[in-house]
Amino acid sequence: MAIASVVLLSNVTLPIGTTSFGPVTPPTNSTKIQVAIDRTLLTSVTLAVNWAIELSRDSGVTWLSWGGGGTVGGVLVDNLLNPITESSFTVNFDSPTDPATQVRGTITSNEVVVTSVTVRIS
DSSP, rough: OOEEEEEEEEEEESSSSSEEEEEEETTTTOEEEEEEEEEOOOOTOOOOEEEEEEEEEEEESOOEEEEEEESSSSSBOOOTOOOOOOOEEEEEEEEEEOOOOOEEEEEEEEEOOOEEEEEOOO
């Protein structure tokens, strides 16, 4: 199955606190989801960002916590000293998705932050 990539929040200024995104309906028969944030402008070393998703199998009537991640601000580098431009987490769905499946999420920060949130579903 091809990867479906959807930018849910594109280069937006997020306030201190929690911002919601979604819900989105994944393509039928998807098996996993990755949620990524752009680190390019996460330059403050006192910044803390957390993000999470919830899963619904009944068209949004009920929701289950389904995964999350977090990162700090400042420049992060890989083992070759290249800047890391994205932070993400990936989780599997409990079974292949169907038309009633929806995903929504939140991003929470302790400072005003400019970033993008991208969801990749396969």
